Amino acid sequence: MPFGPGLVIRRQLLCPVCGTLLADAAYRRLPPNLTLRAADGTIMQPTSAAVLLAQLQPGARSEDPRARYVEQNLGELVYELRCVAGHQVLRTMPEIVRRIRTARGHGTTV
Numbered sequence: 001m002p003f004g005p006g007l008v009i010r011r012q013l014l015c016p017v018c019g020t021l022l023a024d025a026a027y028r029r030l031p032p033n034l035t036l037r038a039a040d041g042t043i044m045q046p047t048s049a050a051v052l053l054a055q056l057q058p059g060a061r062s063e064d065p066r067a068r069y070v071e072q073n074l075g076e077l078v079y080e081l082r083c084v085a086g087h088q089v090l091r092t093m094p095e096i097v098r099r100i101r102t103a104r105g106h107g108t109t110v
């Protein structure tokens, strides 16, 4: 759905496993800005994929789907999202922006 520059769209990002809230997102196209706010109100900061990969256990990398995901997205900024049920979801900034831009309702599963 097209929207004008300068307009801020807000969406609730929902857990793909259980559908509960992961973060409140605010996205502006021009100038580009994405802000994710956790349920407790804190602003969430993305981590570079390279840094994230270095944090994962080297021995477990081959079986860890998170490591595979991060390896496929080196060069991107990645958000580590967690719902109240403890599901951990990794999503790159461009993926989140795409979900926000294509969402039709107030909430969107990431």
Ligand SMILES: [Zn+2]
Pocket (backbone or CB within 6 Å): 015, 016, 017, 018, 019, 020, 083, 084, 085, 086, 087
């Ligand atoms: Zn969940």
